[in-house]
Amino acid sequence: MQTIAIKQLSNQAIKQVRMITNNNKTFKDLLIWQKSQYLIDKVISELKKWDYRNILILELFRQLYRSVQSVGANIAEGYGRGSNKDFKRFLIIARGSLSETEHWLLQVYKEKLINEEKLKELEQIILEIKKMLASFIYKLDRQKKA
DSSP: OHHHHHHHSOHHHHHHHHHHHTTTOOGGGOHHHHHHHHHHHHHHHHHTTSOTTSHHHHHHHHHHHHHHHHHHHHHHHHHHHOSHHHHHHHHHHHHHHHHHHHHHHHHHHHTTSSOHHHHHHHHHHHHHHHHHHHHHHHHHHHHHHO
16 A cells, blocks of 8 residues: 555656655754754854843843753754655755854853853864854755756
């Protein structure tokens, strides 16, 4: 029964299904998601050092935590949606969350909650993820046109 349904799909639809399902892989197999988890770990290790009794620090913590978590969550959700179009849309959202994370890191640096060396380290990871996102989005666009 499943074989009949697959034969009815157009070649383009089969390519999309193969790309997304990719041999039953999950979002956890994506290097880009793994890299986003590495960024989360690095940011959280810094957040754990802060004194939360100050309301400004608490608010910066909340904003930074939410934005960095959104990057990986959007990659995972987009992958789980099952279509290239949705995946691309969520990768674009992840890219926005990554820029928001960078913004909050700059605010944290201005408040002297992280030093310049740590800021540069985190910015380097962000740059790597941005490049990966751009490449992934480009490849999804190219598949759509092929």
